[in-house]
Amino acid sequence: MAKSRLFRSTMVVSSMTMLSRILGLVRDIVLLGVFGAGGLMDAFLVAFKIPNFLRRLFAEGAFSQAFVPVLSEYKEKYSLREVQILVSRTSGALMLILSMLTVVVILMAPWVVTLFAPGFADQPDKFAITAELLRLTFPYLLFISMTAFASGILQSYGRFAAPAFAPVLLNLCMIGGALVFAPMFETPIMALGYAVAIAGLLQLLLQLPQLSQQKLLVMPKIDFQHEGVRRILKLMLPAIFGVSVTQINLLLNTIFASLMIGGSVSWLYAAERMSELPLGLIGVAIGTVILPSLSKSEAQKDDVSFKKTIDWAARLIILVGVPASAALFILSDVLMQALFLRGEFTLRDAQMSSIALKSMAGGILGFMLIKVFAPAFFARQDIRTPVRIGIISVFANMIFSVIFIGIFYFLEIPLHGGLALATTGASFVNAGLLYYFLHKRDIFRFGSHWKKLFAQFTISTTAMVAVLYVMLPYFPADKAQWQRLVALLIMCVVGAVIYGGVLLATGFRPRHLKHG
Numbered sequence: 001m002a003k004s005r006l007f008r009s010t011m012v013v014s015s016m017t018m019l020s021r022i023l024g025l026v027r028d029i030v031l032l033g034v035f036g037a038g039g040l041m042d043a044f045l046v047a048f049k050i051p052n053f054l055r056r057l058f059a060e061g062a063f064s065q066a067f068v069p070v071l072s073e074y075k076e077k078y079s080l081r082e083v084q085i086l087v088s089r090t091s092g093a094l095m096l097i098l099s100m101l102t103v104v105v106i107l108m109a110p111w112v113v114t115l116f117a118p119g120f121a122d123q124p125d126k127f128a129i130t131a132e133l134l135r136l137t138f139p140y141l142l143f144i145s146m147t148a149f150a151s152g153i154l155q156s157y158g159r160f161a162a163p164a165f166a167p168v169l170l171n172l173c174m175i176g177g178a179l180v181f182a183p184m185f186e187t188p189i190m191a192l193g194y195a196v197a198i199a200g201l202l203q204l205l206l207q208l209p210q211l212s213q214q215k216l217l218v219m220p221k222i223d224f225q226h227e228g229v230r231r232i233l234k235l236m237l238p239a240i241f242g243v244s245v246t247q248i249n250l251l252l253n254t255i256f257a258s259l260m261i262g263g264s265v266s267w268l269y270a271a272e273r274m275s276e277l278p279l280g281l282i283g284v285a286i287g288t289v290i291l292p293s294l295s296k297s298e299a300q301k302d303d304v305s306f307k308k309t310i311d312w313a314a315r316l317i318i319l320v321g322v323p324a325s326a327a328l329f330i331l332s333d334v335l336m337q338a339l340f341l342r343g344e345f346t347l348r349d350a351q352m353s354s355i356a357l358k359s360m361a362g363g364i365l366g367f368m369l370i371k372v373f374a375p376a377f378f379a380r381q382d383i384r385t386p387v388r389i390g391i392i393s394v395f396a397n398m399i400f401s402v403i404f405i406g407i408f409y410f411l412e413i414p415l416h417g418g419l420a421l422a423t424t425g426a427s428f429v430n431a432g433l434l435y436y437f438l439h440k441r442d443i444f445r446f447g448s449h450w451k452k453l454f455a456q457f458t459i460s461t462t463a464m465v466a467v468l469y470v471m472l473p474y475f476p477a478d479k480a481q482w483q484r485l486v487a488l489l490i491m492c493v494v495g496a497v498i499y500g501g502v503l504l505a506t507g508f509r510p511r512h513l514k515h516g
Contacts, residue, residue, distance in 0.1 A: 016164030021277050023171035027178075028273050029339055031192075034178045036344025037266035037352075040189040042258075043126050045269050046117045047133035048196060049254055050105075051141040055148070063094070063145070064152045065291070065378040066235035070228055071156050072295035084218050086228040087153060092220035093229050094149055098142045109134045117265075119258030129187065136193025143200030150207035153216055156292045162210050166203040173199035235383050252397060253419040256405075263349065264416040270349075271356035271420060274335055275364055278324035286313045286371060294379035306379075310444040313372045315453065321365035323461045323499050328361035330468045331491065334475050338488040342481055352414055359420035366427030373434035376443055389433040397426035456506040464499040 035041040067090065074083050105112055109131040113120060120127045151163030177195030182188035211217040223229065257264040290313050297306040328335070336350040336357065377386050404418035404425075439445040471491050476483050 016161060016168075019165070020167040020171060023168055023175070024273065025277070025339065027171045027174050028270065029342070030175050030178050032266070032270065032340050032345040032349075033343030034182065035189060036346075037263040037270075037349040039126070039262065040129060040187070042262065042265040043120070043130040044133055044189050044192050045265050046113065046120070046254060046258065047130050047193065048137050050112065050116055050134060051138045051144075051196075054101075054141050055144045063232075063236055064148055065375070066232045066383070067149070068152050068156055068291050069295040069298070069379055069381055070232050070235070071153065072292060073299050074228060075156065076296070076299045080215065084216060086226070087216050088218040088221045089223040089226040089229045090232060091146070091149060091218075092222040093224055093233070094145065095142075095220050096222055098145050102138055102142050105138050106135050109138075116255060117258040118255065119260070129189065133190065133193045136190065137196045140196045140200035143197070143204045147200070147203045147207055150204070150211055153214070154207065154210055155289075156295075157214055158292075159210055159214070160289065162206055166206050169202045169206065170196070170199040173202070235378075235381060252394075252401070253423060256401060256419050257416055260415055263352065267349065267352040268356050268416055268420060270336065270340060270353040271360050274328060274332075274339075274357050275360045275367075278320055278328075278364055278368070286316055290372070291375040291379060294375055298379045298381075306376075307444050310372060310376055310438075311447070314369070314446075317368045317372050318365070318453070318457055321368040322457045323464055323495075325361050325364045326461050326465050327468065327492075327495055328364065329358055330465055330472070331488070332357040332361065334472065334484075334488055334491065337475075337477055338481070338484040341484070352416070355414055355417040356420040359417045360424055363424030363427040366424065366431045369431040370427065370434065373431060373438060373444075376438055377434070380443075385437050386434065389430060389437070392433060393426045393430040396429040397422050400425040453508075456503060456508045459506055460499045460502040460508075463502040464495045467498045468495050 031041065035044070071083070071086065074086050110127070113127060113130045113134060117130065120130055147163075147166060151166070154160070154163055173195040174192060177191040181191040181195070185191050208217060224233075253268055254265060257268050290309055293309050294306060297303075297309065332354040333351070336354045337347070340353065341347060341350045374386055377383070400422035401419055404421045405415050406418075408415050408418040435444075437443075468491060471494065475487050475491070479487075
């Protein structure tokens with residue numbers, strides 16, 4: 001992929017993702033305003049998190065990381081007909097596995113809820129509604145996994161717009177479900193279950209026309225003996241764990257949170273959504289774009305291009321990740337009050353969510369670096385290293401959870417904040433070990449030019465934090481929501497201007513973000 005095309009693709013994905021994230025923010029404001037924190041909202045979040053977790057685990061995580069390198073190799077070495085056969089056999093295997101999993105989970109929904117939210121077991125009504133919502137939402141996994149499969153193909157051919165736009169449909173469906181259809185249901189939250197399933201189907205249908213243009217809209221066939229399918233499965237099985245450690249850690253938080261006071265699941269959800277804004281805008285976009293590029297460089301044995309791509313991605317990640325982490329920490333109270341304090345979402349809910357966001361904010365940089373470092377291993381079809389690191393990270397998260405919950409209990413701080421802080425710690429364990437092995441094996445290391453970059457990013461972030469801290473007392477917490485939103489927007493714009501201005505004053509220039 002040409003350098004300019006790589007940057008352009010990143011901007012396409014980032015802009016589409018920005019649209020999706022903005023609508024996602026509107027969605028969360030609507031959902032928390034209509035249903036509040038705790039109670040039925042906790043039930044829906046658990047029911048939705050299970051297929052969503054598996055989506056990131058199987059589809060966008062392990063499957064994409066295993067499939068794209070193999071597809072890139074087939075594109076380089078074989079004819080279009082061979083690529084079509086690979087697509088046909090892979091889609092057949094994926095559909096069969098996911099269909100069987102969907103049927104099993106629908107039939108065993110109560111047992112699955114017990115596994116993922118054991119704290120709901122002593123609340124019969126909440127438990128029953130969660131199980132019913134899980135039956136409604138779980139078919140989403142089948143649709144969205146096939147969407148991710150189609151997206152992986154399109155991204156390998158340089159088509160990024162439709163895959164990046166697809167999540168917009170989920171947000172629109174859920175907003176419509178909450179505002180339009182929920183009042184029509186005896187149990188209003190059930191409307192969201194139907195909305196999620198319908199959104200999954202719509203996202204899949206969106207990809208099909210472009211697949212047809214690439215002559216890769218082929219009939220699925222089941223053939224587990226196909227060489228490409230066997231290689232993908234061999235790469236995929238261990239990657240299920242390795243690539244999605246962040247999601248496993250967040251899911252562990254949900255399990256622990258279900259055992260805590262009511263509302264803990266919703267408070268963590270609100271914090272996760274805010275922390276995912278910068279991660280989604282840049283981290284996911286870059287991770288999506290560089291995997292096909294790295295896979296191509298690896299197939300061509302072009303080590304120089306491989307290293308330059310990682311270095312370029314790391315520059316963009318740290319440019320955004322460092323100030324994003326600092327700003328979310330400083331503005332956590334302001335953000336929750338400005339965005340979510342309305343309807344059924346109370347001031348206490350905003351304060352509790354803010355505690356979680358403060359604890360989670362530091363991990364944003366770690367999460368984003370994982371999105372850059374992990375694809376470097378997957379492009380080389382090295383699954384074993386990220387898996388070993390993933391195992392260490394999950395155990396680190398468990399240990400951190402016990403330690404931080406204990407500390408928060410002793411200090412009389414709400415315990416869900418300890419869970420969020422544990423996730424932050426585990427993200428840096430994961431990112432740090434990934435970089436250690438990249439450095440050790442001479443795959444990638446921060447060169448001498450990074451000393452100046454680190455200094456520039458640190459000075460600029462410090463200046464931004466100082467200005468935001470001075471502005472905090474002037475936030476109109478007791479005013480109308482529109483006034484709080486305007487004040488938040490002003491603070492964000494001023495913070496961004498200060499960061500960018502100081503960055504330029506230290507000698508940083510936009511050309512330093514060029515690939516190469």
